[in-house]
Amino acid sequence: MNTVRPAAPQLADIEPYDPKYIPAEVMISANENAHDVPFELRREIEREVRKVAFNRYPDPLANDLRDLIAEANGLDRDQVLMGNGGDELLFDMALAWGGPGRTFLNMPPTFSVYKNNAQLTNTAIVDVPRLPDFSIDEEAVIARLAQGDIDYTIVTSPNNPSGNRVHTAFVQRMLEAADTLVMVDEAYFEFSRHTVRHLLNTYENLIILRTFSKAFSLAGVRMGYLLGSENVLREFKKVRQPYSVDAVSQAIARVVYANRSEFERGIEQIIAERGRVFDELNAMEGVEAFPSDANYILFRLGEGIDAGEVWQRLLDAGVLVRDFSRSAGLENCLRVSIGAPEENTRFLEELKASIA
Numbered sequence: 001m002n003t004v005r006p007a008a009p010q011l012a013d014i015e016p017y018d019p020k021y022i023p024a025e026v027m028i029s030a031n032e033n034a035h036d037v038p039f040e041l042r043r044e045i046e047r048e049v050r051k052v053a054f055n056r057y058p059d060p061l062a063n064d065l066r067d068l069i070a071e072a073n074g075l076d077r078d079q080v081l082m083g084n085g086g087d088e089l090l091f092d093m094a095l096a097w098g099g100p101g102r103t104f105l106n107m108p109p110t111f112s113v114y115k116n117n118a119q120l121t122n123t124a125i126v127d128v129p130r131l132p133d134f135s136i137d138e139e140a141v142i143a144r145l146a147q148g149d150i151d152y153t154i155v156t157s158p159n160n161p162s163g164n165r166v167h168t169a170f171v172q173r174m175l176e177a178a179d180t181l182v183m184v185d186e187a188y189f190e191f192s193r194h195t196v197r198h199l200l201n202t203y204e205n206l207i208i209l210r211t212f213s214k215a216f217s218l219a220g221v222r223m224g225y226l227l228g229s230e231n232v233l234r235e236f237k238k239v240r241q242p243y244s245v246d247a248v249s250q251a252i253a254r255v256v257y258a259n260r261s262e263f264e265r266g267i268e269q270i271i272a273e274r275g276r277v278f279d280e281l282n283a284m285e286g287v288e289a290f291p292s293d294a295n296y297i298l299f300r301l302g303e304g305i306d307a308g309e310v311w312q313r314l315l316d317a318g319v320l321v322r323d324f325s326r327s328a329g330l331e332n333c334l335r336v337s338i339g340a341p342e343e344n345t346r347f348l349e350e351l352k353a354s355i356a
């Protein structure tokens, strides 16, 4: 044949994921850690990777890592599940709790992967949009959950891209409103220093998502994990790719997690820099920055300034940020990741120049 029949119909409206990850001198678009894993740890990683038998399948569940993470969180191994980045676990959630005839409650604007996964799995989507300041419309969410037909929902804390955190009391109300499976996506919790981990002891319908990609400098390695009840994670095990977490990544993540205190100083510096960048952004005429608990800041450009053009001018000047100006609810907004101090300074200077 020189033709092929159409792919599954739910793909028709989906664009392949494109992070617009263009090489630039200052890469502050993807919320990565500006610093790679410290040199001494890389040496230890190299020693561990040398021991890996490449010809053998890895431990499918990465039990050594699960044990490390379980112990650090006061949980059992069965309450931890590793994934090929947090993204795999988000997809697994749509496979296990979504599907035809099932419903996902979303709170846009938020991480676009959630909606995509629901579409791919033919899951119906109920949107409860955030308020203009990106806080959650709490009463509307609770009322919608209480109708009883939502199979799963995801609340991002801090939210990406807006940076604001969810109220713990609201998470608790969600967990009590229905038996809906509630994921709290804590991809940036190391920067907010807030977790709902303590609620796991009480609520069977809660799971928490975390990642090694942000605070722990391992975006290139692909490692994420879930905390939740043994019963819920058992369903995830049914849909996950058996060997999604490879042996090399397991070895790297073990070393990094065991030495995670080494990342503390860097996290503190990012938090301090976040305060400086926020203040300097808001001091600029025609810029409104939104308060952030994460390692990035969303900001909106004033009337008469085109965010898409500013994005291009920044790129021409060697600074790559993320353009959200064409996303619903994020009109004229850009997002900047907090980089090393000199990167942040350069970004602020170039932004000032490009809106002058």
Ligand SMILES: *Cc1c(COP(=O)(O)O)cnc(C)c1O
Pocket (backbone or CB within 6 Å): 031, 084, 085, 086, 087, 088, 111, 156, 160, 185, 187, 210, 211, 212, 213, 214, 219, 222, 223, 224
């Ligand atoms: C980065 C991110 C993740 C997970 O990313 P991985 O690199 O796949 O681990 C999950 N949720 C949000 C909101 C993120 O920003």
